[in-house]
Amino acid sequence: MDNEKGDGHVPATPLLDELENGPWPSFVKEIKSAAQSSESAQDLLGQLELSYQEKKGHWKHGGLVGVLGYGGGVIGRYSDAGEQFPKIAHFHTLRVNQPAGWFYTSAALRTICDIWERHGSGLTNMHGSTGDLILLGTTTPELEPTFQELAQAGFDLGGSGSSLRTPSCCVGMARCEWACYDDMKLCYDLTMAYQDEMHRPPFPYKFKIKCAACPNDCVAAIARADLAIIGTWRDDIQIDDAEVAAYTAKGLSIQKQVCDLCPTRCMEWEGGKLAIDNRNCVRCMHCINVMPKALRPGKDRGAVIMIGGKAPIMQGALLSSVLIPFVPAAELMETLQELVRRIWDFWDEYGNNRERVGELVQRVGLPAFLDGIGLDPVPEMVASPRDNPYIYFQAQKGDER
């Protein structure tokens, strides 16, 4: 491609320039901004323009690169056009474990910016899909110094490869009235408890933990986590009748927009009074979402533990399913540590290479998995009992003929 320089800092990029038009903030402007002082950002622009011309990527497989003593946290990346774009011949990414709930101070952000400007491209993702702060692109010799400067500043790397991936959580009790447990603390405590499993990949494949503090699931735990911890409550929804009346006065139709959309029709609106049959409430959150000033989750709070969510590779996408219907908030950490140990032992013993735990459950069946981890079956685990009669009865005394 024509490698003529544009304004002295950045190469000419007629195709990418099209992506500076329009109202939404432009990633091309971001790369050009970094390219004012970063040669690797200049070459990234050049290579990306080439990809836009040829309609194909120019990155090779990652090699095994990383920092001393860790088996993860760095995604190795090499250009297949390294002669043309020498500053991104290696362009490795560091995954930095984000603070819980993605809270920062301006000082913390500036510290990271300063480190990254000294050692890398000056480009980041805020944040990667799993939750990490992504430092996008540096060379092999810069990895260890970057890591050590980050560590001095109080940051560590996240997970990659067949490891515990960086756990993530929603905003939780920090700024949400619906938080049914302290998921920022739980996420932090779990992350600290499993530093070794995160930094030194020990598993057949990746393992993701996500903590959502209510069933709205703002971190998509149910779809994306091998182990999803989703906040819920056992007692009655708290109702403030005066605030319910205030919503109706503002034009909300309680019957149409609340009661009729309740999945179990457990709500009645009669004579200006809202009544909830809490025994039949499935804690879906709709009514609470619609009337946050009038309705609140109950006070006996905790979480449902679910297993097996994942994207398609290899055997197809899975949504998580219920493993423990309720764990009181105060018992979550202890329960999860015991549960995780048993799940990892079973997966280590029976999982195939590149088999997520959800696929293992599908392959051996949930009953065998429950036997393996020592949990009793309960009806909350299934949408319905089986509808086929091909039952494998287990041998028991008196079977002899």
Add this chain to the structure above:
Amino acid sequence: MSTAPKRITDIGPPRYDQYLHPVIKKNYGKWEFHENIEPGIYCHVAESGDRIYTVRAGSPRLLSVQSLRRFADLADKYCGGYLRFTSRNNVEFLLDDPAKIEPLKGELRASGFPVGGTNNAISNIVHTQGWIHCHSSATDASGLVKCLMDAVYEHFTHEDLPAKLRIAVACCLNMCGAVHCSDIAILGVHRLPPKVQPELIRRLCEVPTLIASCPTGAIRPATADGKPSVTVVEDQCMYCGNCYTVCPAMPLNDPENDGLSIWVGGKVSNARTAPKFSKLAVPFLPNHPPRWPELVEAVVKIVDVYAKNARKYERVGEWIERIGWPRFFQLTGFEFTRYHIDDFKHAGLTYARSAHVRF
């Protein structure tokens, strides 16, 4: 002896409460309710009566240190230095003084970061790396997101849809963006089997691992020039790229045949109906950088038809379940093809197993 500082490892992330605004720290776990002041602005009220205001702005996710420092400057100027990011790549400024909301909004807009993305708006798009940084992508991701958000921009800055609408982009079936439970998902797809490169297999790959990597058993052992290699049973290949991930000698990138598919109706929230997968709406659109006009047109079509026809609080999937898939294809004008009918595992679960038919 070296005087270098002691090497630090395994310290984990900053403590979970290290960067919290003082009002948040004081009222942690004691929030009572929230109000939506306008698109992009929340007010959370604590039991103590304290209030924290959130101003949410969209970002391209890929951010330079210059833009991050701009965010830091704004946080210093308006909110004591406290800010956060959301799970959908928005930045949120946390203020205790409502008088500072308007000037902050003004500066954000002037810097090119739109305020919005809350409630019944289209929030920012979660997405993958694409040509920026990925070896297996069938398309770019950041570019698609830019074009789509330009086209639905007014739905980011206005809460004008029946319910929240969440879009995701993944540039191959690996789905680092886990698009499989989104209201609208764009998925980059390959369409031809990998081209086996025997000379590279010898150098770079372990043949049994490569064979085991195929979900459909399409990769079979073979010999090439007397050395271990593989062949691909092409009829069995569904182009997932898993073999390429474990073995670089199996490339599937193909500029003319790679493209985009569109999936609709997924959700992760438990509100009203159970979480659900996105379903195929358009099996293949051409990959046309830099502005992907065919894709943008199709997504805008879905948004428009949904906005016009869905009831209040109905997510895309809930709306389609009410009106039925035939009507969805009729309203959007998308062609229904053999590719829309599942023929992989558990395929029969998606077949119409009742005599319920709308006319």
